[in-house]
Amino acid sequence: MGSVSLKIGDGTARFKRATFCSSAANILMIFSVITTNLFALYAFTASSNHNQTQLLHHNNKNFSLISEQVSLILREIDSSQKKLAQMEKELLGYESFDLSRPNIANELKVYLQHHQLPLGKDSKTGITEMVSSVGHFCEKNSDLLSQYMNYKAYGPCYDDWSVAQKLILKGCEPLPRRRCFTKTVSKVGLLHPFPNSLWKPIANKTVNWSGLSCKNFPCLNGKKLGKDCIGCFDLVNGFENQRFIKGRSKNDFLIDDVLVLGSGGIRIGFDVGGGSGTFAARMADRNVTVISATLNIDAPFSEFIAARGLFPLYLSLDHRFPFYDNVFDLVHASSTLDVGGKPEKLEFLMFDIDRVLRPGGLFWLDNFYYANEEKKKALTQLIEWFGYKKLKWVVGEKADNGKSVVVLSAVLQKPVRV
Structure with a gap:
């Protein structure tokens, strides 16, 4: 092993033979560099693994928290939608009547049945079914309403217009439709031409x-x-x-x-x-x-x-x-x-x-x-x-x-x- 000496002036370069001491010093320096690099590599690798472990743990924790928050939000949205649907039903009379009660006339049950929209869910309102029109206060007078709706389907209606008017005056308006024939009064030959x-x-x-x-x-x-x-x-x-x-x-x-x-x-x-x-x-x-x-x-x-x-x-x-x-x-x-x-x-x-x-x-x-x-x-x-x-x-x-x-x-x- 020799050293390089550059002498400016004569344009030549001469190599000197290395001594034992200088060779030992060089070997020690190389060993120190290698050892230092090995320790640095180990330290970096160990630190990197630790950081990756911590980061992975932190990410998992954050993901878990985010998932919980998303689940909570979804539950709140679902609960709000159910509450809004219930409010809508109450406002529109969807569930005003307890049709399971024994005193409810069968014709009233048939009339108040829900009917699905023919084309499915309405995109604007979200409504999926139609509900027959009936006054809100009809529910307050369900016994009288059942009396009004207690008739034989496709047969003659009872002569009970006074019952209908009583319901109207109690706030049961509009009245439900009926599937019976109203009593007729012949007016042939009794009406004068207009004017x-x-x-x-x-x-x-x-x-x-x-x-x-x-x-x-x-x-x-x-x-x-x-x-x-x-x-x-x-x-x-x-x-x-x-x-x-x-x-x-x-x-x-x-x-x-x-x-x-x-x-x-x-x-x-x-x-x-x-x-x-x-x-x-x-x-x-x-x-x-x-x-x-x-x-x-x-x-x-x-x-x-x-x-x-x-x-x-x-x-x-x-x-x-x-x-x-x-x-x-x-x-x-x-x-x-x-x-x-x-x-x-x-x-x-x-x-x-x-x-x-x-x-x-x-x-x-x-x-x-x-x-x-x-x-x-x-x-x-x-x-x-x-x-x-x-x-x-x-x-x-x-x-x-x-x-x-x-x-x-x-x-x-x-x-x-x-």
């Missing part, structure tokens, strides 16, 4: 009198059936055939005076609590179609209106009107608007009237009785909230059972809201 039918007397035989105290129209004409129905079935004698064309007080607006106030013309209207249909008949004389909301409270109002060739709508004033928004040119209401109870009850009704009345349409409030100052304040404040334009507004007095009561008559125009 003569509007003011011709109605034959007693055209009406089903079961469940009513009176069995003929003369009996009804001798009764006061409400503030707006005194002799209202008498189309020949009395004041009924003069209503809306001849006033008895300043609060009795004439129909032609109101029609000229209509912006854009009056074509279709809705009479809230239409009595015997005289308002609709007056409008029909002027080529305006009016639907009359009514019930058969102590009298056959619906059949009487239909016999006149008019459109009766059989529903209570607690029912949301089955019409789309902003469709009627005119809504007429009288003291039947006074539904009693808290002011909020009147508000719900008034907001639904406002909903079906088109912008620019007329709301005719006809002889509304102010029972007290509280009702007066509630109604007038409500009208102010709506922002209706007051086209006519008359407060006066009217006799009622020998007493003088305050009444309001008004024609209001619905504004355009943006």
